[in-house]
Amino acid sequence: MADMFSLDGKIAVVIGGAGSIGGAVALGLAQQGAKVSIASRNLERLEASKKKIQEETGAEVALFQVDMNDEQSVIHLAEQVLSEFNTVDILINAHGANTKSPAEEFTAEKWDALFDLNVRGIMFACREFGKIMIKNKKGKIVILSSVRGSRATLWGGNLGYCSSKGAVDMFTKALASEWAQYNINVNAVAPSLVAKPETWATRTPEQIEKYLANIPLKRVADPKETAGIFAFLASPASDFITGQVIYLDGGLSAVA
């Protein structure tokens, strides 16, 4: 039973692996035995994430610079990982952002930049790392979506974000269906608000009330709480799960 959750020796790439969620996920995969590479733009943040993972697990961590808005940069990332490790078993897309704008003021530039990062960048990464997984006839892809891919907010500004995450949810299902023939599992994780306790403590009572209104567990997730579901979806324990959007939302999607 314990082996079903092991990632021993698996080659994993976490894009956005210096982010709040991506960093926790990369650490979780390393704790389960994976050889983890983390990638994003800012080298200093990558170095800090690498140091934390190495200190906590003793595992070696590789880091690569990538700009997910740039197709060539993503292609280069896959080439670098292949040249260093010869293969890839697990791809985590944990990068992303929210560009808020009132719907009536959304510019083409803002809209395109958001979709380039949150949707197109994921397509590039899956395409490039997927080529390796197709050759291997196996692979695990986990994509960070959001509960906002299927539930809008009661407050404004999130038209672009919600739309991009809705696209991510459907991307996950379509890719899972297309690549099932290659034994590649594709799933998404959809959190509600994730915040470090120190960040959450700076919120006003009004903000807290707003965010927790429709969360049955009446709290937000700590980034550390995101790692488990990613490790599960990367492990043999989830071999028959594909095309799913798993809600990590304190019950929000059960009631809203």
Ligand SMILES: NC(=O)c1ccc[n+]([C@@H]2O[C@H](COP(=O)([O-])OP(=O)(O)OC[C@H]3O[C@@H](n4cnc5c(N)ncnc54)[C@H](OP(=O)(O)O)[C@@H]3O)[C@@H](O)[C@H]2O)c1
């Ligand atoms: N936090 C939440 O409450 C929450 C809830 C639901 C869903 N999500 C989703 O989770 C994802 C990450 O959230 P987070 O809270 O972990 O945010 P975060 O701490 O800001 O991390 C975002 C990560 O994405 C990377 N990134 C941004 N632009 C990039 C680019 N052009 N190329 C490569 N990497 C890029 C960042 O690294 P660099 O800046 O160094 O490139 C960073 O590692 C987002 O998709 C978000 O929508 C978050």
